[in-house]
Amino acid sequence: MFCFRYYKTDLSRELRDFWRQYNADIFHLMIPLHRSLLVFIGGGLGANARYWLALSIQNWFKSASFPFGTFVINVTGSLVIGIMTGLLAKSLDPENARLLLVVGFLGGYTTFSTFSLDSFNLLSTKSYGIFAAYVLGSVIFALAGTWLGMTLVKAIKP
Numbered sequence: 001m002f003c004f005r006y007y008k009t010d011l012s013r014e015l016r017d018f019w020r021q022y023n024a025d026i027f028h029l030m031i032p033l034h035r036s037l038l039v040f041i042g043g044g045l046g047a048n049a050r051y052w053l054a055l056s057i058q059n060w061f062k063s064a065s066f067p068f069g070t071f072v073i074n075v076t077g078s079l080v081i082g083i084m085t086g087l088l089a090k091s092l093d094p095e096n097a098r099l100l101l102v103v104g105f106l107g108g109y110t111t112f113s114t115f116s117l118d119s120f121n122l123l124s125t126k127s128y129g130i131f132a133a134y135v136l137g138s139v140i141f142a143l144a145g146t147w148l149g150m151t152l153v154k155a156i157k158p
Helices: 002-060 068-089 095-109 112-124 128-156
Strands: none
Touching (some): 002 068, 002 095, 068 095, 068 112, 068 128
16 A cells, blocks of 8 residues: 555656646747747738738739739838838837748738839840839839838837
8 A cells, every 4th residue: 555655646747747747848938839830820811911912913004014013012001011020129129020020921021022023024024224224213212211201200209
C-alpha cells in the first residue's frame, strides 16, 4: 500500500509537470500563429481591395493604355502606409496593428510586383513615353503620398 501511494503521488506530480510544460509550449507556438493569422487576414483583405479597386479604375479608363489601376493602387497604398506608420509610431502597442494593416493589408494591397510587370510590358511594346510617365509618376507620386500621409498625421496628432 505504501508503494502504491508513493507511485500515485509521483505519477500525479509528473503529469502536472508535463501539463505545465505542454501549456508553455503551446503558448509559445500560439504567438507566431497569432501573428501569421493577422498577416493572413490583412493580406486577404488587401489583395481583394486591390483587385476590385484596380478593376474598377481600369474599367473607368477603358481606352487608356496607361495602367491607371496599378498606378492609383501604388499611390494610395503609399499614402496609407505613410498614415499608418505615423499613427503606429505614436501607439503604445503597435505590433498587432502593424502586422494586420501594414504587413498584411498594405502588403496585399500595394502592387509593386505588378508595377514591374506593367513596366516591362510597356517596354516590350515599345511604348517608351507611357513607360517613362508610368515609372516616374509612380515613384514620384508614391513618395509624395508617403510624405503627405506622414505630414497629415503630424498635423492631426501633435
